[in-house]
Amino acid sequence: MHDLPAPIRPQIADMPGSRIRQVSEGAFHRPGLVPLWFGESDRATPQFICDAASRAMREGHTFYTPNRGIPELRQTIATYLTGLGRRAIDVERVNVTASGVSAIMMIMEAIVDPGDNVVLVTPVWPNCSDAVEAMGGEARRVALVPTDAGWTLDLDRLFAAVDARTRGILVNTPGNPTGWMARGEDLRAILDFCRAKRIWLIADEVYERLVYDRAVSPSPLDVAGPDDPVISINSFSKAWCMTGWRLGWMIAPPALGDTLGKINEFNMSGATTFVQHGGIAAIREGEPFVAEIVAQYGRARDMVIQRLRSLPRVRMPMPEAAFYAFFQVDGIHDSLALARRIVNEAGVGLAPGIAFGPEGEGWLRLCFAASLPKLGDALDRLAKQLA
Ligand SMILES: Cc1ncc(COP(=O)(O)O)c(C=O)c1O
Numbered sequence: 582m583h584d585l586p587a588p589i590r591p592q593i594a595d596m597p598g599s600r601i602r603q604v605s606e607g608a609f610h611r612p613g614l615v616p617l618w619f620g621e622s623d624r625a626t627p628q629f630i631c632d633a634a635s636r637a638m639r640e641g642h643t644f645y646t647p648n649r650g651i652p653e654l655r656q657t658i659a660t661y662l663t664g665l666g667r668r669a670i671d672v673e674r675v676n677v678t679a680s681g682v683s684a685i686m687m688i689m690e691a692i693v694d695p696g697d698n699v700v701l702v703t704p705v706w707p708n709c710s711d712a713v714e715a716m717g718g719e720a721r722r723v724a725l726v727p728t729d730a731g732w733t734l735d736l737d738r739l740f741a742a743v744d745a746r747t748r749g750i751l752v753n754t755p756g757n758p759t760g761w762m763a764r765g766e767d768l769r770a771i772l773d774f775c776r777a778k779r780i781w782l783i784a785d786e787v788y789e790r791l792v793y794d795r796a797v798s799p800s801p802l803d804v805a806g807p808d809d810p811v812i813s814i815n816s817f818s819k820a821w822c823m824t825g826w827r828l829g830w831m832i833a834p835p836a837l838g839d840t841l842g843k844i845n846e847f848n849m850s851g852a853t854t855f856v857q858h859g860g861i862a863a864i865r866e867g868e869p870f871v872a873e874i875v876a877q878y879g880r881a882r883d884m885v886i887q888r889l890r891s892l893p894r895v896r897m898p899m900p901e902a903a904f905y906a907f908f909q910v911d912g913i914h915d916s917l918a919l920a921r922r923i924v925n926e927a928g929v930g931l932a933p934g935i936a937f938g939p940e941g942e943g944w945l946r947l948c949f950a951a952s953l954p955k956l957g958d959a960l961d962r963l964a965k966q967l968a
Pocket residue numbers: 620680681682683706753756757785787815816817818824827828829
């Protein structure tokens with residue numbers, strides 16, 4: 582094989598691949614495996630969404646769309662968010678993207694120069710920090726503190742991490758992998774800080790509907806005006822079981838619209854046309870489905886918490902929201918090796934905590950968006966393995 586003509590940029594070449602994939606590779610199709618390693622439901626997309634997309638395809642919605650999304654979907658998203666009880670969202674702030682992760686990458690492409698930094702609340706889904714580093718920026722990590730009741734954020738430490746090269750603070754709330762949910766008053770304080778420092782508040786809110794004691798999680802959009810430095814990232818993946826569709830959105834100040842349209846053009850030239858029509862159906866007709874899966878995940882959460890906390894070696898802060906149990910196993914210092922051992926010996930697929938940063942070492946993540954019998958089986962096996 583010949584050498585490649587030019588070196589790959591070190592920011593990309595030296596980036597470690599997904600630690601979750603390092604556990605799942607090779608074990609994916611093992612008979613009897615209970616896979617709880619990825620952040621997705623075991624339920625397929627509801628039929629009414631599939632029908633809307635296939636109808637759109639048959640009706641000829643197969644052409645390029647505007648870069649910022651088809652007007653009907655943008656308006657549907659604006660109306661939906663406004664109806665969630667947030668401050669009214671005008672359609673000019675809505676940008677459709679080909680997934681939540683694409684929205685994160687687009688934002689980093691827009692704001693991060695080499696040598697800049699973005700401050701992130703951690704442990705966090707690795708793609709958030711990877712996107713900063715892919716642009717040559719520094720991902721500055723400020724760790725949540727685990728307590729039995731839940732995770733707590735130290736705002737003083739968060740603000741102390743900001744310096745002259747900071748372009749933004751990224752808060753993933755509700756959080757993957759922790760299930761932490763930022764309090765409204767903390768988000769207000771972070772917004773005030775970002776206004777004063779003239780930096781972005783980037784809120785990854787893809788789990789905002791997966792909450793168990795309210796209708797929607799607190800958001801900077803509850804208080805931010807249109808011209809505030811707030812970017813909210815969202816996705817169809819989690820609330821409507823549409824991970825494979827690759828559809829998301831971003832709420833940003835209207836003045837950023839042309840820039841985001843341009844970046845979308847460079848990356849995707851718009852999300853897939855008939856997929857956007859599926860998105861319209863998801864929002865307009867999907868509330869009963871969202872209520873149903875939240876009720877299911879709520880029952881799953883109760884069972885998983887009770888069973889995991891009964892294991893003597895396990896410590897688990899309460900996951901307030903999202904669909905993950907993130908727990909620490911006493912005496913474990915290599916979560917990747919442990920996750921591999923659990924797959925091989927117990928046939929349960931979990932994500933190693935190290936996948937979410939150094940703060941996650943010694944921890945494991947279990948996605949409980951699965952049926953109760955499947956979870957019960959996995960917990961029986963885990964109980965033996967972690968005894
Ligand atoms: C915190 C967080 N943000 C964004 C995403 C991306 O979702 P999408 O499937 O829309 O790319 C995920 C998916 O796991 C996530 O956990």
